[in-house]
Amino acid sequence: MISKIKYLYKKIVKDPFKNFELNTIILSQTKELEWAHIYHDSIRGKEWLEKLPLNVGRWAGNYSFFYVLNRILADYKPNRILDLGLGESSKFVSTYLENYLLHSTHVIVEQDEVWLKQFENRFELCNRSSIIHCPLEKVIIKDFESNSYKNINDKIKEKFDLYIVDGPFGSDRYSRYDILNFVERFEENEEFIIMMDDTNRLGEQDTLKDIIICLKKKNINYFLGNYVGNKSLTIIATTKYKFVTSL
Missing domain, CATH: 1.10.287 (Helix Hairpins)
Structure with missing residues (x-):
């Protein structure tokens, strides 16, 4: 570099x-x-993270992403984690479950069955990390075509403490809009953290704006934080987790 x-x-x-x-x-x-x-x-002193073969950057999260994810998992110990997009973040979270978050659960959503099998051949997830296959489909959001996980609403009904949004493949407009399905289920007293990666791009910015509109309609108090390296990560957190926006 x-x-x-x-x-x-x-x-x-x-x-x-x-x-x-x-x-x-x-x-x-x-x-x-x-x-x-x-x-x-x-991560100094966490030998299990220091030895983790992690590919940082490009399609995966960058260093600011993994720094923030590490702090969230270490400091706030989320019990239920949703991971949209199987990859490096999935390895990171699952390693935490194996070594530190001994009672947490982790649901991963992946669009590509071939990639899913290749991943499982190379990396063994914790038994409290589960993968749900949701094929990619095209949907229309406000007159724009957007990639979406097929039937994700039917396959995942529960709520989570931490939402990691790094999938499906990005779209030019209203990218990764599936997260709105979960935001629309939130209640006024809901406590959560949303990690929205790639918010330097217009498509993710569209989605971020609609998340904020939805939270305001529900009278949910929220805090925003941006972490910028060679791409941007935006954190949306409720009062319980507000300090994660200024790590």
Whole structure:
């Protein structure tokens, strides 16, 4: 990552007026490098996390994502966790269940059955982590086509303390809108944390706005926090968990 920053800096020096975009990129990469150090400091002493083979970034969560997830699991000990999208976060949460959250349960939703089988061949989840296969389907949200988990409402009826939103595949508009199905079930006294990844993108911003509208209609007091590296994570938390928005 450091070599990439040096390369971008040299391009900016050559033409500073035409490289505003490069300035933005190098700033985000620098922030990501800082988050990497913060993350590694936060797991120090947890040997089971230090040894976990974790692929950070690209399609998976970035370092700010895993730092915040680590703090939530360690500090707040959620009992029921919903994980939309099978991947690195699933490994991370399941490892916590195996070593620290000894009474918590973890439900993972995955769209791709081939990827599901490949994952299970490479990584053994805790027996309190379960996977539900919901194939991908196209739905129309406010005149825009969006990816959705088929029949997710019928397959998952319970409520959760922590909602990790990193699936299904992103859409140009109203991305990962399935989380609204769960938000619409919330009651006024509900306590929860929602981790919405990739909120630097327009599609996730659409969905985030509608989550907030829904919470206001239900008179649910909420707090927002943004964590920015080479992409953005937004946290929505109720009063019980409000300090997670400023870790």
